[in-house]
Amino acid sequence: DAKTTQPPSMDCAEGRAANLPCNHSTISGNEYVYWYRQIHSQGPQYIIHGLKNNETNEMASLIITEDRKSSTLILPHATLRDTAVYYCIASNQGGKLIFGQGTELSVKP
Amino acid sequence: ETGVTQSPTHLIKTRGQQVTLRCSSQSGHNTVSWYQQALGQGPQFIFQYYREEENGRGNFPPRFSGLQFPNYSSELNVNALELDDSALYLCASSLAFAGPTGELFFGEGSRLTVL
Numbered sequence: 326d327a328k329t330t331q332p333p334s335m336d337c338a339e340g341r342a343a344n345l346p347c348n349h350s351t352i353s354g355n356e357y358v359y360w361y362r363q364i365h366s367q368g369p370q371y372i373i374h375g376l377k378n379n380e381t382n383e384m385a386s387l388i389i390t391e392d393r394k395s396s397t398l399i400l401p402h403a404t405l406r407d408t409a410v411y412y413c414i415a416s417n418q419g420g421k422l423i424f425g426q427g428t429e430l431s432v433k434p
Numbered sequence: 435e436t437g438v439t440q441s442p443t444h445l446i447k448t449r450g451q452q453v454t455l456r457c458s459s460q461s462g463h464n465t466v467s468w469y470q471q472a473l474g475q476g477p478q479f480i481f482q483y484y485r486e487e488e489n490g491r492g493n494f495p496p497r498f499s500g501l502q503f504p505n506y507s508s509e510l511n512v513n514a515l516e517l518d519d520s521a522l523y524l525c526a527s528s529l530a531f532a533g534p535t536g537e538l539f540f541g542e543g544s545r546l547t548v549l
Contacts, residue, residue, distance in 0.1 A: 420467035420528045
């Protein structure tokens with residue numbers, strides 16, 4: 326799995342968009358970009374994944390640069406319940422994911 | 435709610451003892467992965483089971499072992515417990531051959547404290 330780099334922490338105002346960056350400059354052609362989040366004391370929760378194209382679901386949008394060396398997870402209207410640690414993972418290994426330290430997102434009123 | 439249940443939720447053991455943690459997969463899922471999460475760290479992959487066979491292992495010693503049963507439920511066994519084994523143990527189920535796009539569904543974890 327390619328190594329990913331994320332900022333350790335970010336703040337976001339409630340109701341605003343939260344944009345979480347991730348660098349994965351060594352990603353290989355068949356590795357997907359996954360995003361999971363973990364709310365305190367709970368198991369990680371899948372958010373979204375993508376290979377090349379931008380993706381959107383009911384939770385978030387994933388923007389992947391054309392060279393695939395970085396991506397951004399966008400939570401369009403952050404709420405207090407979005408406060409969590411967000412993990413960006415580059416992998417082609419199915420359930421064998423390599424989690425890093427993630428970004429601790431704090432959504433503030 | 436992911437449909438993945440783990441037991442027990444919390445337990446305390448002493449160094450040198452053995453522990454068994456249990457996981458029931460989401461209905462229809464045939465693959466189970468186990469992760470260890472130390473305090474303040476991201477989850478670390480321990481191993482994965484598919485159709486009752488180990489299908490990949492992370493950097494964990496042999497005293498970490500597992501089983502998967504015909505109903506796809508799973509156990510994680512840790513022998514000769516060490517203080518550093520204190521962690522949250524997470525089970526995740528998925529559907530194999532969904533390719534690398536397969537989403538993992540995590541349970542809430544079993545928090546093990548070794549004294």
